[in-house]
Amino acid sequence: METNAEASSSRTPAAAEAGPALPHLATPESFPFPYPQPYSIQLDLMRTVFAALEDGKIAIVESPTGTGKSLTLLTATLSWLSAHGKRLDDAAEADLRARFTAEDPDDPPWVIESAVKRHMGELHAAAEARAARLAAVREKEGRLRRANAAGAFGRKRARVATEGDVEDKGEDRFLPDDGDAAPADSNLSAEVMALMATLDGGRKKEEQEEEENVPKVYFASRTHSQLRQLTAELLKTTFPAGKEDEEGEGTAGADDNISLVPLASRKQMCINDKVRARARDETRLNEACLDLQKSGSGARCEFLPKADDPRLLDARDGVLATVRDIEDLVLEGRAAGVCPYYATRRAVRQSQLVTLPYNLLLQASAREALGIDLTSQVVVIDEAHNLIDTLLGIYSTTLPASHLSNAAAQLTQYLARFRSRLKPRHALWISQTLAVLRGLGKVCDNYAIDAGTDKAKAKGELLDVNALMARVGGAGDAVNLIELVRYLKESKLSRKVSGYAESLEEAAAAKSERRPRTTSARHASIAAFHNVEAFLLSLTDARDDGRVILSLDNGAVLVKYVLLNPAERFADVVKSARAIVLAGGTMEPVSDFYSQLFPSVPRERFATLSCAHVIPKSNLLTQVVSRGPRKLDFEFKFSNRGDDALLAELGAALLSAVGLVPDGVVVFLPSYAFLDKLKTAWGSSLLDKLDQKKKLFYEPQSAAEVDSTLRDYARAIDAPELNAAGRPRTGALMFAVVGGKLSEGINFSDRLGRCVVMVGLPFANVGSVELQERMRYVERLPGASKDAANELYTNLCMRAVNQSIGRAIRHANDYAVILLVDRRYATQRIRSRLPKWIGEDVVVADDWSAAAKGIAGFFREKRARGV
Incomplete structure (x- = not known):
C-alpha cells in the first residue's frame, strides 16, 4: 500500500x-x-x-x-x-x-437571532419546496405503477397532427442559413431584432438563475454500459432519492437523498422516430433536432414542450425523483411523449450526481451545449488510464483525400445550382470554401506524387497548420480559417450541401433502372462535407500544439490533424473544478x-x-518467464518476432503450460500481425497439439463477432468437448491482441481466465511520424527530463500491458496465474511500471522448469483446498 x-x-x-x-x-x-x-x-x-x-x-x-x-x-x-x-x-x-x-x-442578541432565523427559513424554503415536489412525484409514480400507467413523466398528451412533421419547402431548404441575422421575411429592423434577442437572452438567463446550481459530483466513465453499472452500485447505497419509497419505507425526501441525472447524447435519447429515420449519423441528428426548435420553423418537435410547459417541468422532476438509467428514461419519455434528452438537461442544475461519458465532459463545446458548469464542483473520472489517449483522440481528426474531392465536387455542383439565388455574403464564403477544398486536394495530390518516389515521405510527412495553408496557396492562403469555420457553422452549409447531394442521388436512382449504391457507400459520400468541416475546425483550434500529417493508407492519401498536448484541453476542467479524482x-x-x-x-x-488487491496473496502467482524449455531466451523484440526458433520455443512453453492449467487460458500477443506469424510458424502440427488439450479460439477482427466468440469460449470451458482422439479437453485457449477488442472491458474471471500469458512487450512502432513528433513534443515540455521521450514510449507500452493482465483477477475469491513471457519484464525499468498489486510479488523464473514448477504447485494447492 x-x-x-x-x-x-x-x-x-x-x-x-x-x-x-x-x-x-x-x-x-x-x-x-x-x-x-x-x-x-x-x-x-x-x-x-x-x-x-x-x-x-x-x-x-x-x-x-x-x-x-x-x-x-x-x-x-x-x-x-x-x-x-x-x-x-x-x-x-x-x-x-x-x-x-x-x-x-x-x-440585542434576540433581535439578531430572530432575523437570522427568518432569513435562514427563506433560504430553506426552496430546498423544502423541491423535496416536497419530488416526494409528490414519487407518490404519484407509486400510484401510476400500481395502476399500470405511465411512469415518471406522467400521462401522455394527445398528439397535435401537424406537430413534428419535417417540412419540405422544395429546394429552398438547401439554401444557407443566415445565422443570427434577421429572417428574410421579417419587417423588423436589425436594431429591433438585436434588442429583442437581448431581452430574450435576459429572460432565459433569469429562468436559469431561478434554479440553484447545487453542489454536485460529475462522474464520467468510458461507456454507457459502465455508467449503467454505476447506477446499479448507487442503488446499493443509502444515498439515492426515491429508494426508500420504492422499498416501502416511506422516508424519501430526506435532505441527504441524492438525485442522479444520467446525461447522454441525442443518439441515445432522441424519441422522435421521424428525425432518427432521416438523420443517418449523429451530426445530422443533432442538426435536425436543433432545426425543429428554431423560431418560426413551423414544425416544432412534438416531444419538446416549451421551457415553461408543465410537461417539461414534470419530466424534470421525474428524472430527479428516482434513480433511473438511460434506457428507463427513454422508455418513460416515449410513454409520456416528452423528450428525455431535454428533461435530463433541465434537471442537471438541481441534481447532486451527474453521470456522463468521457466525450461529453472533456469537450468544451459539449459542456456548453449541455449547460454543464464545473465551477467549484467535483469531477470523478473512472477508467482514467484512458484519459490522455481519449483527449488526444477527441481533438484529432482524420480526413481521407477522397472526402476532399467528394466535398469539392458536391460544393461545385451546389454553387452551380444556387449561385443566382444566393445572397452576396453566402456566394463569397462558398467560393472561398471551395478554394480551400481545392487547395487541400492539390496538397494531397502533390504528396501522393512525392511519396511515390521518396521512401521517407511515403512513411508520412509532418506539417504545422501554417505550412499546410501555405501549400494550399492562392485564395485559400488568404482565407481567415476561424471566420470560415464560424460561417460554416452558422450557415449549416455542410448539411445543406450534403442534403442537396443526397436528394440528387435519390432522384437519379429513382429515374434509372440501375441499382442504387449501398447505404454505406452513399453515407460515405454524403458525410464527406461534414468530415471536411470537422477537419477545418481542428485546424482553427491547432494553436502551437497540433500538427498535420500526410500519409498513405493502402495507396490512398490521408490528412490527419493530431493533438500533441492534452493538458491545454483539460486545463478548463482543472481550473474550474474544486477537486478531481482520476480512478482506475x-x-x-x-x-x-x-x-x-x-x-x-x-x-x-x-x-x-x-491499493493492494482484496484477494489473498496466495490467489495470484505472477512469473516472469525468461527462458523456454529448450533454454532459448525469450526476448520478443520487433526485429526477431519472425525468428522461427524463438516462435517454436514459445509454442513449446505454451504446450507445456496448458497441460498444467485447468479451464481457460488467455494469451495476449503484441499485434494481429504477430498472431498471423505464429499461425504460420506453428502450422497445423503444433496448433493441433494445443487443440487436443484446449479448444482454440482467436480474437475476431470484427467487433460484431466478439460476443459470439466469447460465448463459444465460455461454453468450451463449462462443457468441454472431446478432442480428435476422443479424450476430453481441459478447457479452452484464447489468443488475443494487446489493445484489441478483448484487452479492455472484457472480464476473464474465474474459470474463464485461470492463466493470462503476456507475450513480449507491445511497444508502438517507433518509426511512426505521429509518435516521433509526440516524443519530441514531450521533450520540450517545461521541466521535462532528458529521458522524457523514452519515458513516454515505455509508458504507452506498459499501460497497454497492465490493462491486458488486469483481465485475470475480477473479484475477491478469484485466483489466477500471470505469465510475463519476455526476460525484459525482469528489469527494474519494466517491473516498476506494473500495478503495485502485481509488481510487488513478481517471481522471476530463470528457466522454464522453474516456471512450470511454480504453475503446477499453484494449482495443486488450489485442488488440495477444493477451490
Missing part, C-alpha cells in the same frame, strides 16, 4: 473559500458503506478521496477491478457532498449573524499524468493511492 494523500497540509484556494475544514472521516462507521465491514483498502480509498475533495486536490487512485472501486468511490464522494452541504448551511447562518451584527451593533484498476505508470495532463500543477496538490 502506498499513499501520499497526507503529503501536504496546505489548503488550495478552492478549499479555503469553502469555509472551515471538515474532520476527515477515519473509521468504518463514519462512511455509510452498504456492507457491514469494508475491506481495509476500501477504507483507505474512501479516506483518500474524502480528504482530496475536502482539500481541493487532484487524486490519482488505483484500485484493482474486483475490489468494489465504483461503490467505494460513490460512498466517499457522496459522503463528502452530504457533509459539505451541511457545512455550507452552517456557514450561511454564521455569515448572516456576522452581517446583521455588523450592520447594527446596538441590536491499473493507473500505472502515473508519471504521464503529471507531465502531460498537469504540467503546471504543483506536486503538493496531488493525492495518490495504489
Whole structure:
C-alpha cells in the first residue's frame, strides 16, 4: 500500500473559500458503506478521496477491478457532498449573524437571532419546496405503477397532427442559413431584432438563475454500459432519492437523498422516430433536432414542450425523483411523449450526481451545449488510464483525400445550382470554401506524387497548420480559417450541401433502372462535407500544439490533424473544478499524468493511492518467464518476432503450460500481425497439439463477432468437448491482441481466465511520424527530463500491458496465474511500471522448469483446498 494523500497540509484556494475544514472521516462507521465491514483498502480509498475533495486536490487512485472501486468511490464522494452541504448551511447562518451584527451593533442578541432565523427559513424554503415536489412525484409514480400507467413523466398528451412533421419547402431548404441575422421575411429592423434577442437572452438567463446550481459530483466513465453499472452500485447505497419509497419505507425526501441525472447524447435519447429515420449519423441528428426548435420553423418537435410547459417541468422532476438509467428514461419519455434528452438537461442544475461519458465532459463545446458548469464542483473520472489517449483522440481528426474531392465536387455542383439565388455574403464564403477544398486536394495530390518516389515521405510527412495553408496557396492562403469555420457553422452549409447531394442521388436512382449504391457507400459520400468541416475546425483550434500529417493508407492519401498536448484541453476542467479524482484498476505508470495532463500543477496538490488487491496473496502467482524449455531466451523484440526458433520455443512453453492449467487460458500477443506469424510458424502440427488439450479460439477482427466468440469460449470451458482422439479437453485457449477488442472491458474471471500469458512487450512502432513528433513534443515540455521521450514510449507500452493482465483477477475469491513471457519484464525499468498489486510479488523464473514448477504447485494447492 502506498499513499501520499497526507503529503501536504496546505489548503488550495478552492478549499479555503469553502469555509472551515471538515474532520476527515477515519473509521468504518463514519462512511455509510452498504456492507457491514469494508475491506481495509476500501477504507483507505474512501479516506483518500474524502480528504482530496475536502482539500481541493487532484487524486490519482488505483484500485484493482474486483475490489468494489465504483461503490467505494460513490460512498466517499457522496459522503463528502452530504457533509459539505451541511457545512455550507452552517456557514450561511454564521455569515448572516456576522452581517446583521455588523450592520447594527446596538441590536440585542434576540433581535439578531430572530432575523437570522427568518432569513435562514427563506433560504430553506426552496430546498423544502423541491423535496416536497419530488416526494409528490414519487407518490404519484407509486400510484401510476400500481395502476399500470405511465411512469415518471406522467400521462401522455394527445398528439397535435401537424406537430413534428419535417417540412419540405422544395429546394429552398438547401439554401444557407443566415445565422443570427434577421429572417428574410421579417419587417423588423436589425436594431429591433438585436434588442429583442437581448431581452430574450435576459429572460432565459433569469429562468436559469431561478434554479440553484447545487453542489454536485460529475462522474464520467468510458461507456454507457459502465455508467449503467454505476447506477446499479448507487442503488446499493443509502444515498439515492426515491429508494426508500420504492422499498416501502416511506422516508424519501430526506435532505441527504441524492438525485442522479444520467446525461447522454441525442443518439441515445432522441424519441422522435421521424428525425432518427432521416438523420443517418449523429451530426445530422443533432442538426435536425436543433432545426425543429428554431423560431418560426413551423414544425416544432412534438416531444419538446416549451421551457415553461408543465410537461417539461414534470419530466424534470421525474428524472430527479428516482434513480433511473438511460434506457428507463427513454422508455418513460416515449410513454409520456416528452423528450428525455431535454428533461435530463433541465434537471442537471438541481441534481447532486451527474453521470456522463468521457466525450461529453472533456469537450468544451459539449459542456456548453449541455449547460454543464464545473465551477467549484467535483469531477470523478473512472477508467482514467484512458484519459490522455481519449483527449488526444477527441481533438484529432482524420480526413481521407477522397472526402476532399467528394466535398469539392458536391460544393461545385451546389454553387452551380444556387449561385443566382444566393445572397452576396453566402456566394463569397462558398467560393472561398471551395478554394480551400481545392487547395487541400492539390496538397494531397502533390504528396501522393512525392511519396511515390521518396521512401521517407511515403512513411508520412509532418506539417504545422501554417505550412499546410501555405501549400494550399492562392485564395485559400488568404482565407481567415476561424471566420470560415464560424460561417460554416452558422450557415449549416455542410448539411445543406450534403442534403442537396443526397436528394440528387435519390432522384437519379429513382429515374434509372440501375441499382442504387449501398447505404454505406452513399453515407460515405454524403458525410464527406461534414468530415471536411470537422477537419477545418481542428485546424482553427491547432494553436502551437497540433500538427498535420500526410500519409498513405493502402495507396490512398490521408490528412490527419493530431493533438500533441492534452493538458491545454483539460486545463478548463482543472481550473474550474474544486477537486478531481482520476480512478482506475491499473493507473500505472502515473508519471504521464503529471507531465502531460498537469504540467503546471504543483506536486503538493496531488493525492495518490495504489491499493493492494482484496484477494489473498496466495490467489495470484505472477512469473516472469525468461527462458523456454529448450533454454532459448525469450526476448520478443520487433526485429526477431519472425525468428522461427524463438516462435517454436514459445509454442513449446505454451504446450507445456496448458497441460498444467485447468479451464481457460488467455494469451495476449503484441499485434494481429504477430498472431498471423505464429499461425504460420506453428502450422497445423503444433496448433493441433494445443487443440487436443484446449479448444482454440482467436480474437475476431470484427467487433460484431466478439460476443459470439466469447460465448463459444465460455461454453468450451463449462462443457468441454472431446478432442480428435476422443479424450476430453481441459478447457479452452484464447489468443488475443494487446489493445484489441478483448484487452479492455472484457472480464476473464474465474474459470474463464485461470492463466493470462503476456507475450513480449507491445511497444508502438517507433518509426511512426505521429509518435516521433509526440516524443519530441514531450521533450520540450517545461521541466521535462532528458529521458522524457523514452519515458513516454515505455509508458504507452506498459499501460497497454497492465490493462491486458488486469483481465485475470475480477473479484475477491478469484485466483489466477500471470505469465510475463519476455526476460525484459525482469528489469527494474519494466517491473516498476506494473500495478503495485502485481509488481510487488513478481517471481522471476530463470528457466522454464522453474516456471512450470511454480504453475503446477499453484494449482495443486488450489485442488488440495477444493477451490
